[in-house]
Amino acid sequence: MTTNDSPTNGYPARLRGQQRDQAILTLHQQEHSIREIALLLKVSRNTVRRIIRNPPQLSEEVDKEGCAEHSLLEERKTAHPIGEHLSDLYITAKGNGVRIMELAQELHGIEISYSTLTRLIRQAQL
Missing domain, CATH: 1.10.10 (Arc Repressor Mutant, subunit A)
Structure with a gap:
């Protein structure tokens, strides 16, 4: 053990x-x-x-890294309109959630609540 x-x-x-x-x-x-x-x-x-x-x-699908949960996380990440931009915004804002919200509104016209944003960040494992 x-x-x-x-x-x-x-x-x-x-x-x-x-x-x-x-x-x-x-x-x-x-x-x-x-x-x-x-x-x-x-x-x-x-x-x-x-x-x-x-x-x-x-999901029984295993991705190239051998992780079955990876495909589920990808599906969840793109379920919200910000999902496809989330990793780029996260890097640009240096992980600052409030700044990510501001950038999403300015650059993509996407309004998102802070709690939803933090949930999506956790699910994307950023």
Whole structure:
């Protein structure tokens, strides 16, 4: 077992993203209760319910870097009109979110709220 598998507190590392969703769906198919799944994976029962009700589209496509989640991030990044300009604006504004908003308005005529912008930046992993 490596240090990444078990943090210093003795609990197993939490699953994220597609791994978590797949684990929830697998446990649900094995007829585990919502509460039991939530306790096992250390997520809220509402998260378990949401994933069971609306299973995410798990992408099996693997890009050139070997990352299956990369294609999902690319789709999310371009879902908003600023998505195609986001990385350039991020570099120009040196990561300053307020300045990115100003540049998006000035250069591209795109108005975006700060919270939406920060979410898109996180999703694009900039």
